[in-house]
Amino acid sequence: MTTATDRTDPTAPGGPQAHDSPGAPGGAAAPAAIEVHGVHKWYGDRHVLDGVSLTVRPGTVTAVLGRSGSGKSTLLRVINHLEKPEAGYVRVGGELIGVRRHGQRLRELGERAILAQRGRIGFVFQNFNLFPHLTVLDNVAAAPVATGRLGRPEARALARELLGRVGLGDRAAAYPRQLSGGQQQRVAIARALALRPGVILFDEPTSALDPELVGEVLAVIKDLAAGGTTLVIVTHELAFAREVADEIVFLDDGRVVEQGPPEEVLDAPSHPRTRDYLSKVL
Known part of the structure; x- marks a missing residue:
């Protein structure tokens, strides 16, 4: 096993080549918003991410589904480099x-x-x-003050x-303890937007909320999606994923076992593990 600080260079000769930048000679396409390539992550003897590869196109919404412990949250944390992979690599915007x-x-x-790179990758946590x-x-x-941007x-x-924008203009002087869970999560979304990130990662943004508060947070995320922000959302809200996602990714035991548009993955899944999961939650 390689270490997180000593890995094969994916852009080296003979390996996967680096993306061309926007406007590169020859009319090369702009880089993917997010590219995850062959990522492995262990916690002790547990292989949490097992060769995960994933490409997210700019301006799209990707919903990541799977059972608890399948590696969904770890995948987001690797994209943001809150967790260091032992193998593979991540690119954001090339x-x-x-x-x-x-x-x-x-x-x-x-x-x-x-830290400077993380400032371009918004992250909304489960617990605000x-x-x-x-x-x-x-x-x-x-954050804009701490990073010297403003x-x-x-x-x-x-x-x-x-x-x-998130419907809390009248609560600017309040403290978090004075807000409901749904309001706190909307503040967390506003905070993620404050650094004008190229992508935003959501780690089960409604899991810590009472059911009656879920809708107000999902409405804000829908607004972001409609505005063309690149989003990756780990969620158990299947109806929401169907409505907003361009792509569904199903993770099982640290592997991407199925990926495609919602009407394919949710309505006609091809992998038995996906079918089994959906039969239990739909």
Whole structure:
């Protein structure tokens, strides 16, 4: 097994070639929004991701389905380099994430460079992860200020705009403890948008919510999808996935066993593991 800091360079001669950049000579197509290639991840002896490969086109919505423990959340965390794969690589917008080429190998980037890359990849967690001591407004404004992208006045103006977009313009002065779970998750979405990411990853964004609060969060995600934001959503909400997703990916035991449009994967699945899963949840 290779280590996370010593992996074969996928762009080296004889390996998968790097994407051409937009506008490259010869009319090459723009890079995929996200490319996951041959990713393996272990936790001890447990093989959580087993050679996962996945391509997400810009401006599309991909819903990732599967049983608990199938590797869905780990896949998102690898894309954002919150988890380091032992093999394989991830590109976002054509750029290798978390590593750089060093001869024939890939070497881990420094923490500052990784943090800069994460600033271009929005992540919405299951449990909100808001700062309890900051107001809603300052929770949203914090990242643009901390990364030096905006001054405090500009970041707060952007935060007000984004809170209005998620329907919470009137709660800017509130603290997280004063909000419902659905409102806190909408603040978390606004916070993810504050860095103007190229893609947004959602890790079961409604799983921690009471059933009556799920709809308000899904409505915000639908609005993002309609606006052309590239989204990858781990979810158990099959009706929602059918409505918003361009592509369904079904993970089982750390492998992509089925992938395709919702009408194919949900209505006429070809793999027996997908059929078994859907028979239990539909």
